[in-house]
Amino acid sequence: xxxxxxxxxxxxxxxxxxxxxxxxxxxxxxxxxxxxxxxxxxxxxxxxxxxxxxxxxxxxxxxxxxxxxxxxxxxxxxxxxxxxxxxxxxxxxxxxxxxxxxxxxxxxxxxxxxxxxxxxxxxxxxxxxxxxxxxxxxxxxxxxxxxxxxxxxxxxxxxxxxxxxxxxxxxxxxxxxxxxxxxxxxxxxxxxxxxxxxxxxxxxxxxxxxxxxxxxxxxxxxxxxxxxxxxxxxxxxxxxxxxxxxxxxxxxxxxxxxxxxxxxxxxxxxxxxxxxxxxxxxxxxxx
Amino acid sequence: xxxxxxxxxxxxxxxxxxxxxxxxxxxxxxxxxxxxxxxxxxxxxxxxxxxxxxxxxxxxxxxxxxxxxxxxxxxxxxxxxxxxxxxxxxxxxxxxxxxxxxxxxxxxxxxxxxxxxxxxxxxxxxxxxxxxxxxxxxxxxxxxxxxxxxxxxxxxxxxxxxxxxxxxxxxxxxxxxxxxxxxxxxxxxxxxxxxxxxxxxxxxxxxxxxxxxxxxxxxxxxxxxxxxxxxxxxxxxxxxxxxxxxxxxxxxxxxxxxxxxxxxxxxxxxxxxxxxxxxxxxxxxxxxxxxxxxxxxxxxxxxxxxxxxxxxxxxxxxxxxxxxxxxxxxxxxxxxxxxxxxxxxxxxxxxxxxxxxxxxxxxxxxxxxxxxxxxxxxxxxxxxxxxxxxxxxxxxxxxxxxxxxxxxxxxxxxxxxxxxxxxxxxxxxxxxxxxxxxxxxxxxxxxxxxxxxxxxxxxxx
Numbered sequence: 050x051x052x053x054x055x056x057x058x059x060x061x062x063x064x065x066x067x068x069x070x071x072x073x074x075x076x077x078x079x080x081x082x083x084x085x086x087x088x089x090x091x092x093x094x095x096x097x098x099x100x101x102x103x104x105x106x107x108x109x110x111x112x113x114x115x116x117x118x119x120x121x122x123x124x125x126x127x128x129x130x131x132x133x134x135x136x137x138x139x140x141x142x143x144x145x146x147x148x149x150x151x152x153x154x155x156x157x158x159x160x161x162x163x164x165x166x167x168x169x170x171x172x173x174x175x176x177x178x179x180x181x182x183x184x185x186x187x188x189x190x191x192x193x194x195x196x197x198x199x200x201x202x203x204x205x206x207x208x209x210x211x212x213x214x215x216x217x218x219x220x221x222x223x224x225x226x227x228x229x230x231x232x233x234x235x236x237x238x239x240x241x242x243x244x245x246x247x248x249x250x251x252x253x254x255x256x257x258x259x260x261x262x263x264x265x266x267x268x269x270x271x272x273x274x275x276x277x278x279x280x281x282x283x284x285x286x287x288x289x290x291x292x293x294x295x296x297x298x299x300x301x302x303x304x305x306x307x308x309x310x311x312x313x314x315x316x317x318x319x320x321x322x323x324x325x326x327x328x329x330x331x332x333x334x335x336x
Numbered sequence: 337x338x339x340x341x342x343x344x345x346x347x348x349x350x351x352x353x354x355x356x357x358x359x360x361x362x363x364x365x366x367x368x369x370x371x372x373x374x375x376x377x378x379x380x381x382x383x384x385x386x387x388x389x390x391x392x393x394x395x396x397x398x399x400x401x402x403x404x405x406x407x408x409x410x411x412x413x414x415x416x417x418x419x420x421x422x423x424x425x426x427x428x429x430x431x432x433x434x435x436x437x438x439x440x441x442x443x444x445x446x447x448x449x450x451x452x453x454x455x456x457x458x459x460x461x462x463x464x465x466x467x468x469x470x471x472x473x474x475x476x477x478x479x480x481x482x483x484x485x486x487x488x489x490x491x492x493x494x495x496x497x498x499x500x501x502x503x504x505x506x507x508x509x510x511x512x513x514x515x516x517x518x519x520x521x522x523x524x525x526x527x528x529x530x531x532x533x534x535x536x537x538x539x540x541x542x543x544x545x546x547x548x549x550x551x552x553x554x555x556x557x558x559x560x561x562x563x564x565x566x567x568x569x570x571x572x573x574x575x576x577x578x579x580x581x582x583x584x585x586x587x588x589x590x591x592x593x594x595x596x597x598x599x600x601x602x603x604x605x606x607x608x609x610x611x612x613x614x615x616x617x618x619x620x621x622x623x624x625x626x627x628x629x630x631x632x633x634x635x636x637x638x639x640x641x642x643x644x645x646x647x648x649x650x651x652x653x654x655x656x657x658x659x660x661x662x663x664x665x666x667x668x669x670x671x672x673x674x675x676x677x678x679x680x681x682x683x684x685x686x687x688x689x690x691x692x693x694x695x696x697x698x699x700x701x702x703x704x705x706x707x708x709x710x711x712x713x714x715x716x717x718x719x720x721x722x723x724x725x726x727x728x729x730x731x732x733x734x735x736x737x738x739x740x741x742x743x744x745x746x747x748x749x750x751x752x753x754x755x756x757x758x759x760x761x762x763x764x765x766x767x768x769x770x771x772x773x774x775x776x777x778x779x780x781x782x783x784x785x786x787x788x789x790x791x792x793x794x795x796x797x
Contacts, residue, residue: 128554128555129555130475130477130547130554130555130556131475131477131543131545131555131556132555133545133562135542135563142564144542144563144564144565146545146559146562146563148556148557148558148559149557150557151555151557182543184476184477184478184489184543185477186475186477186487186488186489187487188486188487190601190602191477191478191543193478193543215530215531215532216532217501217532218532218732218733218734219503219681219733220503220681220682220684221684221695222695223684223695223696223697224686224692224693224694224695224696225694225696226687226693226694226717226719226720228655228717228719228720229720234761234762234763235762235763237762240762240763240764240765240766241762241765243765243766243769244765244766244768244769245769246766247766247769247770247773248769248772248773250773250777251773251776251777251780254777254780255780258780258784262791263784263788264788264789264791265783265784265787265788266787266788266789267786267787267788267789268787271786271787279786283782283783283786286778286779286782287779290775290778290779323786324786327785327786335789335790336788336789336790
């Protein structure tokens with residue numbers, strides 16, 4: 050079957066070269082084999098200059114890929130100037146040529162192991178395209194055609210080959226700053242509940258004082274004894290709270306300090322008088 | 337300010353016509369003055385573009401790249417020389433110094449003369465590698481000229497290089513008909529290192545290879561390089577945008593190949609070469625006539641309603657909305673034109689402190705563009721990090737001069753009175769209520785302490 054195929058291909062080649070006036074390069078007796086170092090059965094496939102092998106050949110980490118062929122110029126064995134096996138990664142378009150050792154008769158051979166293959170091709174996921182390039186000086190038409198594919202099987206126990214692309218000037222990925230999250234507040238209903246609970250302590254306090262008998266019955270007595278002092282003392286305490294309120298809402302420190310100073314002086318001056326009156330009531334046994 | 341600038345540009349454009357952006361003094365180094373005749377069209381084109389050509393031989397006494405420490409020329413062309421070294425006036429070190437001083441160098445080689453040692457040492461510094469024997473011959477049995485080299489296959493016919501890779505402007509073959517070919521006759525190929533400053537301008541076809549005719553005449557079992565690894569025209573652009581071009585085939589610049597008709601094997605008819613226009617563009621690029629970018633102005637300002645209207649303020653606050661705009665022109669042979677970003681490429685702005693916080697694409701801003709300057713703009717929110725930041729443009733692309741711009745601004749944090757008030761923060765309500773309760777309690781306590789009468793029936797002592 051294979052013999053008939055190769056015979057027919059030779060015939061085809063012959064007719065083709067007759068059809069073209071100029072001679073052309075091709076090859077014959079092409080053989081690709083995998084020599085496994087571990088003594089496992091190697092793969093052997095005949096190569097055809099016209100049609101590539103349908104299945105990719107797998108190349109293990111300790112295997113050697115051997116390509117042997119006879120270069121022919123118009124059917125006659127001859128040594129070409131250029132006889133390369135070219136491995137190509139279809140995705141990246143990268144190629145690695147391997148020149149064959151050629152004899153005068155056109156017989157050529159090359160052995161490729163994974164060590165010989167550049168790392169850029171070793172990391173390729175798809176099978177590498179293997180083509181044969183035969184060319185030489187003169188008018189003979191050069192030959193360049195894909196003959197088979199090879200799938201690289203890297204050693205799973207060894208560290209995988211890694212390849213870092215060289216730095217190239219070009220656009221860089223966009224960066225958008227990720228902002229910190231805004232501060233969060235608890236649900237308003239919870240804040241409202243606790244605010245209400247805090248506010249509720251005020252009536253509770255006043256109620257407790259009332260129950261304990263608190264009153265303001267001496268207000269008239271105190272006012273009549275020292276009207277100006279009491280009014281301005283209590284008024285200044287209230288005013289101080291107002292100053293603090295204004296400072297919270299709109300004033301700055303320099304607006305607040307002089308006013309607080311004035312209020313404070315009033316508090317001290319009127320306080321001595323007013324608290325003296327309170328003391329006199331205590332000494333009189335009225336408290 | 338901007339109108340003044342554009343006026344200045346206009347004046348400049350009218351005074352200087354058709355000349356490089358970096359100067360017009362061009363030194364041509366030839367072995368023999370008679371060789372000029374072979375390149376008369378190429379040199380004539382340069383002269384007609386406004387370059388002042390000086391011719392010297394490497395051995396010449398008067399030859400000096402520097403005068404009193406300054407560059408004596410702006411550009412240098414070195415044609416192939418038969419000398420082993422180029423003499424004390426043109427050592428590799430001196431040529432490198434010339435590049436460092438922002439001079440531009442175009443080197444042409446040929447396969448019939450080995451490159452001089454001075455050139456090889458310069459090339460090694462730039463990480464461009466020639467075969468060990470300093471020469472080689474690139475042949476391709478598929479793409480050769482069947483008219484002039486039917487047997488030797490050493491005249492390669494190559495399509496114009498096109499875009500180097502997606503996103504890089506095609507300045508060497510833009511506008512060329514697709515059936516045009518470049519004749520690369522008897523040339524040397526080089527391999528390039530992995531650096532980003534090196535760019536192959538013209539690669540060999542995948543079936544081409546370089547060999548040494550003296551030792552590998554029969555068959556080539558160990559080619560120097562083959563396929564696209566082989567760079568026929570290599571370029572180097574330094575970080576300061578000084579340019580260096582290595583043309584593997586001096587014949588590419590020669591009259592002989594400017595208007596010759598060439599024919600690929602199997603092609604139906606002969607075509608004229610693209611060499612003359614291509615040589616003009618290669619020289620034009622090397623001598624800074626094309627692919628030169630210039631920044632005209634940079635502006636940034638606050639982009640907030642009611643915010644300050646100041647241009648280029650020194651300080652911003654975190655989370656401010658800011659707009660940045662930049663105007664860029666590209667030089668095209670004799671005039672500044674509006675720069676347009678090549679397709680698949682982007683013009684980016686970085687806002688960075690040590691490392692970029694934002695890297696954004698600048699969009700064309702038609703409102704501020706003019707025919708000779710294109711404006712680009714980006715608006716964004718400053719990061720929530722205070723410190724010293726830079727608006728940074730770092731636009732470095734093959735075949736364009738480098739654009740590096742840095743504008744420093746401070747970004748301050750929020751002032752104490754710029755935060756939301758506590759009463760609008762719902763979580764603060766219990767605390768505000770607490771203050772209110774304390775105030776009410778304190779006033780009530782003061783009143784009771786001063787005005788409460790003793791409870792009747794209770795003993796007071």
